[in-house]
Amino acid sequence: MMNPKIQAPLIRIEPPFWYAGMQEKELQILFYGDAIGQYFIETSEKGIITKVTKTDNPRFLFVTINVKWDYAKEIIFIFKRNTKTVFTQKYCIKQRRENAADRKGFDSSDVVYLIMPDRFCNGNGPNDNDKTTNEKYNRDLPGGRHGGDLNGIIKELDYIKAIGATAIWNTPVCLDDEHEFSYHTYAQSDVYRVDPRYGTNDDYVRLSAELHKRGMKLIHDYVTNHWGLEHWLVKDLPTRDWINVFETYTETNHKRTTVIDVNASKIDRQQCLEGWFVPTMPDLNIANPLVLKYLTQNAIWWIEYADLDGLRIDTFNYAEPLQMVKWTNAIMKEYPNFNMVGEITQRNHGILAYWQKDSKTGEIHNFNSNLPSLMDFSLCDALQMVFNEDDGSWDRGMTRIYDSLTFDFLYPNPHNLMIFAENHDSKRLNYCYNNDLKKYKLAMVVLATVRGIPQLYYGSEIGMAGDQYIGDADIRQDFPGGWDGDEINAFDPNLRTEEQKSYFEFTRKLFQWRKTRPEIHFGKTTHYIPEDNIYVYFRYNEDDSVMVIINNNREERTIATKRFNENLEKYTTGTSVFTNRSTDLKNDLTIKGKSFLILELHQAQ
Template identity: 65%
Template structure:
């Protein structure tokens, strides 16, 4: 939208809004040379509730009341010396039908995590862009490899066949860093999809194609920081838009400080105000303008792209009081909207502290309003236990002890559970592509409480050693690029070994789709013996028995110990082999194996 004369408004954010939202107040940011010197009025009897000017004359923040405003176009008039200098059009659009009650992801879903630059190159013509610094270079491990939104769309059938119901992409908004921009966590424009991935319209099309398949789309949202190349960082609206120190100060990463009653003020300040890395300025969410900007941006994307949830990066690095306001504002607007925060704590009480209505948080009158957190404790265990002999603390006991602390969580079924992600070792690297161990990890992930997340490529045996750098765990999916020697997106293109991985994963998670007893049923588990672990998922109508042998030799398990769950049940159908197993006496398990039994 261009003004009529005199001044160029370079940016308007949000670029448009929606009528009938829960919070009727809308704060519009106008950016242009010396725009703050003008007086502002608006047409259509709309009420301006506040005009905020800052020390930077290139910004003016205009708040309006949209409570009784229908979807329509209207006009802002900017005056100088009581004469109209220029006008600017703005639009309130009609929001989607029943938008506020949109259903989000939950424990009935399986989430597939994709790093878009490394998944599939659907369009070669956007591999590089004149407006972004870093150009296509697939020969550089840390470079831009050309994966894009079209590549994801091209392979939605593959993802659905795998058994996934929800897709989480690492960030897709523009990251104009001069190097290492492929991960897109140092964003330079949070209202614009990176042109090397596609356009805003392409993202909306991705959402639509996902929804046609009755699947869901989760956006990776970053509240803690932007990139140095963000246009607002280059011309700050206020000095305290970001957290600044006299000299560069990095966060100390001690997120325990939020609840540490003995913590010093300086440690606490450095934790939440220090920068994540030198190229990622730390946003000051305590500034109401910043907080409102981030809140409106998040809601705009939900409405515009018809999103089904957020995964929030580095959630507990942001100011705790401010980030809870951000979360509450979104869930007030969309009561069923699920948001999972990256809370990389390795203690159940500390992790629970950050989940909505936590009994641990109540001790300090803290409520994050965050529906879900990521279970890093389970992830650590899954990346360790199948290489361990069992004793009082290790092997399957490590898993048992994790679930023994589930009482700390207010909503244990709403934890995001995973074996690996884009920041960890690859599961198949840790276990040296021993598919038996992969099967144990995936079966456990698919049958315990929570929302399972699978990292792209593991289902075809992809491996990677994080010690070799992040690029090693973010390699290109085989077949995502024209000319790749192997195309793992098709049965015919996969090797026999890749098909074994894929077929197992697909059968497991497609079975899980149909099982409410796994999604929301109760769990009863038994103390591990000899590095074997047995647990049940059950409700009033169904029961599933899972037996894991984490030994290098066969183990025979006497089932009489499990009578409180077995009762008069005599057989179980093994899900992965369709064999019928007698559960009345003893069951022999092969080395490093799992039995997944639907009890009859």
């Protein structure tokens, strides 16, 4: 029996509060506390409780209410034993921001800057350690906590904007309380709380506000497939099937093709979807309605609370697909103009395209993910190889880029693919090209001018390199200048090395120019089969056209413009973006080795 002197045994309530005026009126509230499941529950607002779920764990009570108001309101939950009130609990329904449902997500007019907060900038030294967390600060340990935080990102927002980035994607910011390697924060321990070594929830809201002041956007990294072993709901499971468990530890086979393979065995598919990502990351059972509702509400809560502009969904196709459709649909129902990009680590375009909203390949299985955006891993692979290939054979060199784009017909919206040359899980681009600035420039030109949403990875714009086969820490090094006492401060233009200046200035000019070109953002593409390892393509709309030429040979080449008359017939001259020189398009064009030409085209006056 519970001690009658204990008036409020509640330890947690999730969501901690909610918002009025949502499309979905049913709200599932998790109450957690000692023997909480023994109580009968009422509310001050009669008739709003639609369901009460007690589980085999007496410390949990799930109460579903109908939030039917479009205005802020305070509800009192009354916990009774027999007919006697034991304690009460206030719950706030808050007013939403004006036009919150109409928020516009990121799109192909944006450039996304990917940051690992622990490795970018330490803006608040006192929070390097926190007495409530397991792993402590140790910058000498490559895989340890290094102290970067949200204040550091806020401090350097003007630096990020100067590059030409219009949005930030941080790897997860919620608490990861693993005993080691917690810096990546993908093994989360509390998905309603910012990791205190990054800052506070208020700091995250402030980051969003500071971005919006600058006309920039915030993309939140969300994980639906797994949490960490230290998550409080894993350490004290609400239900036995909250996570997927086998008789003995079973890891996912990572064979995501089993999800759509009509010939796949049931056991292989089950292991793919229900096996754990790694031993420290339990697999969430989103087929459990309580789990699915919890994750759905948590994502929506962050969108409202932090005024988010988008989500990046980690390991999207590791979780049960039909349940993920429900999760995605619920979010897009609340925010029709929102954008979410899923990590689908497939290189085959047919398989990748299956996962985009309204995919024709998905119709084969009567499947529609409703996921607006995908990460284009095929193009990433090409960009990491192509500029080391000096021969222009049929399947190498610039043909890799050409071939990748020929599959655009499979995608319902190729403009809404996130394109990238590297990220926090890949070799760094500058490692692939041995810090050859010419090759870096060529890769960035492709990234800035083909269809899609470009994503840059922090530090590459100053020449940072790293190989993931050495270890994840090598591709996630600290940004130089993000810590007091760093020998080099690449945030300060006056303190950069000459090499850093060269990388930065090129990147800045290219992506600042991209901001001004609607034909690059949303225009059509015509490209020409690469000849002699030279790739030519055009981005255009009704008003403007840009011609891009990339010479992937080591030697200078001259090309005849006659071949491109289909796109040049109404244009007489072109102005080089980087030199501002005018070019007569009737003449042949000479391009230096491992070089490019971006021309803004002009009609005769």
